[in-house]
Amino acid sequence: QSALTQPPSVSGSPGQSVTISCTGTSSDVGYYNRVSWYRQPPGTAPQLMIYEVANRPSGVPDRFSGSKSGNTASLTISGLQAEDEADYYCASYTTSITYVFGTGTRVNVL
């Protein structure tokens, strides 16, 4: 199972919006609405930000939103803040009854 493809980094100024893409295949991202997104500040465990493509767990700001089109899922961070600077990972359930993570994207707040 190959990792889902994410851009290595995206950058934005405070207040701007950034979007991270997550490209898989018709056997994972494209097959199920079971994509999740995680934020990982340095030295800490990942934190769930989005589940099932577009759902936010309790406590996650509505600045974070998720969507999907075909084999590509996306995470958009609106109103970028300094605290959003971290690594972000997508993950998907697959038709092999496994999970696969993305390659990770560093969000830089300029």
Next chain:
Amino acid sequence: QVQLQQSGPGLVKPSQTLSLTCAISGDSVSSNIVGWHWIRQSPSRGLEWLGRTYYRSKWYNDYAVSMRGRITIDADTSKNQFSLHLNSVTPEDTAVYYCARNRYFGMAVWGQGTTVTVSS
């Protein structure tokens, strides 16, 4: 509030078995609406899903294809915990290992992480 507390050795010799345990508080390992996962992270491979165990009237396990034959995940209901066993380890298995609780296809609760080094 659900919490996961990991324990296990930080150093394992090549060819031996890596065993880590994840103790659960605030939930039951036998819950029939969640799954219990192991994930690892290394600079070379990023986040890598290893496998899961879950209970739906009986116990089920699913493992990453790359791990099959070397991995076992089991649950101890008397101690409310689950464990990872990875045998025949090599230096390529050096990583930070995490346990996690999954519900609604999102891993909302994670252990603190255990750094495991495979070296003689």
